[in-house]
Amino acid sequence: MLMMLSTLAWAQPTVTVPSTVQVVVAGTGGTLGFGGTVGSGGVVVMPDPSTGIGSFTINNPGGLTLTTWSLAGDLSFTQRPTTISQSASATTTTRTIYSYNKALRPSEASNLARSKGRVSIGYSASACGGSMSFDIYKKYSGGNTVTTAADYVPDIVGPPCWLAGETYTYSVDQIASDNLQDGIGVDEYYWTVASVDNPLITLTNFYTSADKSSITLQTPSTIEGLWVIKCAYGRANPWDGNTIPAASHTTVVSKTIGALPAEPIYTAAPPTCLPTGTTSFPITATVASINPDFTYTWTIQGASWTISQPSFSSPNITVNGVDNNPGTLILTIEGDCEPSVYTYNINRNFTSAIAISGSTCIGAGSNIFSLPVNAQINNTTWTLPSGWSINPTGSNTPRSIANITVPAGTTAGSYTLVARSTACPSTSISIVVNVRPATPSFVTTGSISPSCVTRNGGPAVTYTVNAVAGATSYQWTFPTGWTPASQTTTSPTITVTPGGSTGSGTVSVVAIGTGGCNSVPATRPVNYTGVTPNSITATCWSIGVAGSTTITVANAPSPFYGTYSVTSSPAGLFTSYGVNPSTGAITLTTSASAAPGTYSLTITHISGGACPSLAATFSVTVAGNPGVFNNPTITGGSFDPSTGGCDTYTIINASAGTTYQWFLNGSATPVVANGTTVFFSPSGNALNLCGSSAAPTSVCVVMTNGTCKTRLCAPLVGTHGAARMANPDAASGSVIEGISIYPNPSKGNFFIKVDGFRESANATLSDTSGKVIGTYELQEGENSIDREGLAAGTYIVILIIDGKKESRQVIIK
Numbered sequence: 001m002l003m004m005l006s007t008l009a010w011a012q013p014t015v016t017v018p019s020t021v022q023v024v025v026a027g028t029g030g031t032l033g034f035g036g037t038v039g040s041g042g043v044v045v046m047p048d049p050s051t052g053i054g055s056f057t058i059n060n061p062g063g064l065t066l067t068t069w070s071l072a073g074d075l076s077f078t079q080r081p082t083t084i085s086q087s088a089s090a091t092t093t094t095r096t097i098y099s100y101n102k103a104l105r106p107s108e109a110s111n112l113a114r115s116k117g118r119v120s121i122g123y124s125a126s127a128c129g130g131s132m133s134f135d136i137y138k139k140y141s142g143g144n145t146v147t148t149a150a151d152y153v154p155d156i157v158g159p160p161c162w163l164a165g166e167t168y169t170y171s172v173d174q175i176a177s178d179n180l181q182d183g184i185g186v187d188e189y190y191w192t193v194a195s196v197d198n199p200l201i202t203l204t205n206f207y208t209s210a211d212k213s214s215i216t217l218q219t220p221s222t223i224e225g226l227w228v229i230k231c232a233y234g235r236a237n238p239w240d241g242n243t244i245p246a247a248s249h250t251t252v253v254s255k256t257i258g259a260l261p262a263e264p265i266y267t268a269a270p271p272t273c274l275p276t277g278t279t280s281f282p283i284t285a286t287v288a289s290i291n292p293d294f295t296y297t298w299t300i301q302g303a304s305w306t307i308s309q310p311s312f313s314s315p316n317i318t319v320n321g322v323d324n325n326p327g328t329l330i331l332t333i334e335g336d337c338e339p340s341v342y343t344y345n346i347n348r349n350f351t352s353a354i355a356i357s358g359s360t361c362i363g364a365g366s367n368i369f370s371l372p373v374n375a376q377i378n379n380t381t382w383t384l385p386s387g388w389s390i391n392p393t394g395s396n397t398p399r400s401i402a403n404i405t406v407p408a409g410t411t412a413g414s415y416t417l418v419a420r421s422t423a424c425p426s427t428s429i430s431i432v433v434n435v436r437p438a439t440p441s442f443v444t445t446g447s448i449s450p451s452c453v454t455r456n457g458g459p460a461v462t463y464t465v466n467a468v469a470g471a472t473s474y475q476w477t478f479p480t481g482w483t484p485a486s487q488t489t490t491s492p493t494i495t496v497t498p499g500g501s502t503g504s505g506t507v508s509v510v511a512i513g514t515g516g517c518n519s520v521p522a523t524r525p526v527n528y529t530g531v532t533p534n535s536i537t538a539t540c541w542s543i544g545v546a547g548s549t550t551i552t553v554a555n556a557p558s559p560f561y562g563t564y565s566v567t568s569s570p571a572g573l574f575t576s577y578g579v580n581p582s583t584g585a586i587t588l589t590t591s592a593s594a595a596p597g598t599y600s601l602t603i604t605h606i607s608g609g610a611c612p613s614l615a616a617t618f619s620v621t622v623a624g625n626p627g628v629f630n631n632p633t634i635t636g637g638s639f640d641p642s643t644g645g646c647d648t649y650t651i652i653n654a655s656a657g658t659t660y661q662w663f664l665n666g667s668a669t670p671v672v673a674n675g676t677t678v679f680f681s682p683s684g685n686a687l688n689l690c691g692s693s694a695a696p697t698s699v700c701v702v703m704t705n706g707t708c709k710t711r712l713c714a715p716l717v718g719t720h721g722a723a724r725m726a727n728p729d730a731a732s733g734s735v736i737e738g739i740s741i742y743p744n745p746s747k748g749n750f751f752i753k754v755d756g757f758r759e760s761a762n763a764t765l766s767d768t769s770g771k772v773i774g775t776y777e778l779q780e781g782e783n784s785i786d787r788e789g790l791a792a793g794t795y796i797v798i799l800i801i802d803g804k805k806e807s808r809q810v811i812i813k
Helices: 002-009 717-726 728-732
Strands: 014-018 022-025 043-048 057-059 063-072 087-089 094-096 118-126 130-138 167-169 189-195 206-210 214-218 227-233 252-258 266-269 271-277 282-283 295-301 306-308 319-320 325-332 340-349 365-370 381-382 389-391 402-408 414-419 429-435 460-467 473-479 486-489 491-497 504-512 522-528 536-538 547-553 563-569 572-579 586-590 597-606 614-622 631-635 646-652 658-663 677-681 685-692 699-705 708-713 738-743 749-754 761-767 772-777 781-786 794-802 806-810
Touching: 057 486, 189 206, 340 414, 381 402, 381 460, 460 504, 486 491, 547 597, 547 708, 563 572, 563 586, 572 699, 646 699, 738 794, 738 806, 761 781, 772 781
Parallel strands: 043 130, 271 340
Antiparallel strands: 014 057, 022 043, 057 094, 063 087, 063 118, 118 130, 167 214, 189 227, 206 214, 227 252, 266 282, 282 319, 295 325, 306 319, 325 340, 365 402, 381 414, 389 402, 414 429, 460 491, 473 486, 473 504, 504 522, 536 547, 547 586, 563 597, 572 586, 597 614, 631 646, 646 685, 658 699, 677 685, 699 708, 738 749, 749 781, 761 772, 761 794, 794 806
16 A cells, blocks of 8 residues: 555656747646646647757656657657657657658658647656656648748638539648547647628538538528638647637638629529420519629520520520420520539420321321421320330431331221320320221122123122221222212112123222221222124135135124134134224134135133133135125136137126236236236226237136135136147047046045046146145046045146146035
């Protein structure tokens, strides 16, 4: 117990500070003032920065053994650039202590302000030991109004301008908290905010951060003139616990704040949703909110509008040339501080001044609807009937052009599409569209909706389509001449009588929907039933020479429809044919090589489409001497070259109006053939051959009457003259005896009987045009000639027996 009391009685050491250092808290055994003494727990204020202020001397009261000096925070026993030293032996009772920023950042200069520090002294007495310590606060000089680098401290950081009623934060660099890791606490900061024009007007509604290195304040409701924010660095400026940075503080930084130009108070504000159809609008501010010392400048973005502004000292304007698209107005106000910029987005609300474009009659699938071109920048929201959708439309992100899909199977009827401005949805525009009914389909069961009908007097026919959902009625259209030609029915069935002048046609029907929005037409092709030819008449037949024959079918449809096809048996009666599309008259182009005879002529009426073709066969006899010429014949052939006489060839029984062209040896006259002179009679139906040389090998004539031509050749050309030259007996007019041809007429099979001959016997069968049909070597007795199937007519048999020549006629029936 006595030992403890003795220990407590020992006095602790104190430290005498230099004359420039002030003891502000004496501590145990200390004395206040410059050059005073500080005991344990005391506080001193030291100028900062310092380059060696003076000696700190330990005062040992006796009985103590001093062991160590120890420094913490921004203190050192050595001066820069020497390495920092914060511990030393206490055997030296006097030490110089330097201010030193222990945690100096690489970007900072060495003469920046320092934080506080702490001095500790260790000692011992007998078996007991202890220590004493005191704090050193730094006293800064200058501030941001002094340009000397050694006096620099950080500025206040924060906005240079205010708006009324807004919140702002300002701060200073935390120089008193760089070395918190030493556990010696932080220094203090003192803030004030006051009007420059009237410093008595201050702001008190601010709060500080935990270390008081920053404040957050709210500006007053009105701001006039300039304001100043001040921050006093350090508790030691001066040491009085004062929270107001008055003139007694040696280190004060300040920042002057200007007022940002405030937004005007509008009586006619920039509209946020301007109706479409508006071409101009005003912007007007109250007089009290306009500062005539400010400059007000308006600009436009995203639109081609124009601005009428009477004065730049006022924000009042009129915006002209407004289209139906949105735009952005920007107001820049320049005053005492930095400019204020206010942006106003002018969106559009849709009114009846614009309309949705697109078809009002639509079907399933894709359908395009759009706003007018001068409203297509607006973002558009569409309200569609249930199940309808909008397809992507490329780069049209506003969807002012909408590719709207109508689902398949949508019921026919009226629907409404609504478009709203996405930014201004309170108003809208709409369009009523009608969905057309589905396309009807024809019912073709049994005799319903036939594709082949009987025209003009035929029975009535019935057409039926399936009932279409949503259809109010059905509009029918029939080919010209049908009765009725068109009609609207409430049911999907109609009965109609075919008629008209066309060979085919189309029945169409549409389902009538609401608002005149009808279905796509359904069509059913129809054709007329063919008509079987009942009888024909022909103008004539051209024989032995190419010509034409017109055939008229008695019961050809009138007006004519379809066409005819024509064939002959045997073939060869004609080379081609044509059908008059208006009358159905058939024109055959006859062949020059067609032989006289009987032909089967088949005429088929082809009506077209699904209707069957109907045919009839007629027997046509083409005689060697056609009846159109009253069975003309050619006579003559008595040429005698030895006497110089003439042979005369004459056409008899020809019709009036017939013209003639004669041919010798296949060449048209007048010619000189084999030295023979050719003469014509005045009527043209006779030919005189005169001369002294050999007779021609053939004498033929082409007779023309209307469109028909007939070629006849003399069957006995040169018989009299040429034969007499070859056989003297022929001059007496004798013929070859012992030759008979039977039966004559025949069906083509006949016999040539030869009673006898000395050297040879031959026969040649040809038609009247000279065309050789066959040659035969004859034997004594009956010789069978089998030519069944030849066309009916007259043929020539030329006999040459032992050098004698003779022609005889045979008739094939």
